[in-house]
Amino acid sequence: MKLLVTGGAGFIGSNFVRYMVNKYPEYQIVNLDLLTYAGNPENLKDIENAANYKFVRGDIADREFINGLFQEEKFDYVLNFAAESHVDRSITDPGIFVQTNIQGTLALLDAAKTFGVTKYLQVSTDEVYGTLGETGYFTEETPLAANSPYSASKAGADLLVRAYHETFGLPVNITRCSNNYGPYHFPEKLIPLMIINALHDKELPIYGDGLNIRDWLHVEDHCQAIDLVLHKGRNGEVYNVGGNNERTNIEIVKTILKHLNKPESLMKFVKDRPGHDRRYAIDATKLRTELGWSPKYNFDTGIEQTINWYLNNREWWENIISGEYQDYVKSQYGDRLGVE
Ligand SMILES: Cc1cn([C@H]2C[C@H](O)[C@@H](COP(=O)(O)OP(=O)(O)O[C@H]3O[C@H](CO)[C@@H](O)[C@H](O)[C@H]3O)O2)c(=O)[nH]c1=O
Secondary structure, X not given: OXXXXXXXXXXXXXXXXXXXXXXXXXXXXXXEEOOXXXXXXXXXXXXXXXXXXXXXXXXXXXXXXXXXXXXXXXXXXXXXXXXXXOHHHHHHOOHHHHHHHHHHHHHHHHHHHHHOOOEXXXXXXXXXXXXXXXXXXXXXXXXXXXXXXXXXXXXXXXXXXXXXXXXXXXXXXXXXXXXXXXOOOOOOOHHHHHHHHHHOOOOEEEEOOOOOEEEEEEHHHHHHHHHHHHHHOOOOEEEEEOOOOEEEHHHHHHHHXXXXXXXXXXXXXXXXXXXXXXXXXXXXXXXXXXXXXXXXXXXXXXXXXXXXXXXXXXXXXXXXXXXXHHHHHHHHHHHHOOOO
């Protein structure tokens, strides 16, 4: 069984690669990653020499390269984690989101169709559903109503995946997760950014009134869900993955400050994100009842484990925020990156 995991050097992708390499020694896992600013080979240092693991550097939107890779490797499963993922960046530079998230997905779908796969799994996001008011939950039937260029690009990709199933009969699944947290989270996102700023006694920028709500999901629970959907998901189906842990941003920041024994005076309310979605909350009943998913983390233990991970892995994030990160990656991995 051969798996292509794209974006496997990113936060969720690397956690998933590690999970699969350890759980399925009999599978061959190929990690394809472009190593943009958010992809980091250091995330997988502990398994990089595993017999069932291989790293390839490349761009999912490079059709010629993708076709060559599919022809050579003959993948059984394709899991697309590769994406530009940061909402704030999509507001200043939407073009790269369309290129990677839409053109990249299209190139993978075409290759999957041409060379044949047992399953194509698209890792998507609850942000495609837009925003909720104070009540209600996103289900798989909630209409798509993306509000940011990022979520619009993910929604576009989801519709292509759906279309390749309906039109060409490609065996596909789409998973839509809520906000992930855990080890190796890139420090532009709320939780790692706040931990690192607090450790430096720097201000913690809270957008708007800080009462926006996110539904936090531990990345390992997300990995388990994707494993289940990959093996047991019904073709053509969408599965929502949510932690059932709704928190306001202020609650998150206060929790982090408390764990680190830092004062709340570090919180600074700043200009709101344009188009800022108010609330995300996921109904994951389908995943639980149909596929038997049950998350093992509750938020209190998960956030504590995550904060401790950042305390114990300073070198990992100091290399990233030092600005010397790209040079560092090149010096460590330059000769071993595979396809350029
Ligand atoms: C970076 C940052 C964020 N925020 C707020 C904005 C959001 O309400 C909340 C979380 O922000 P972010 O960490 O950027 O995550 P968010 O926009 O929710 O999107 C994340 O979660 C999505 C899933 O819901 C994923 O699809 C995205 O790729 C991922 O980036 O915290 C702040 O108040 N201050 C900040 O400095």
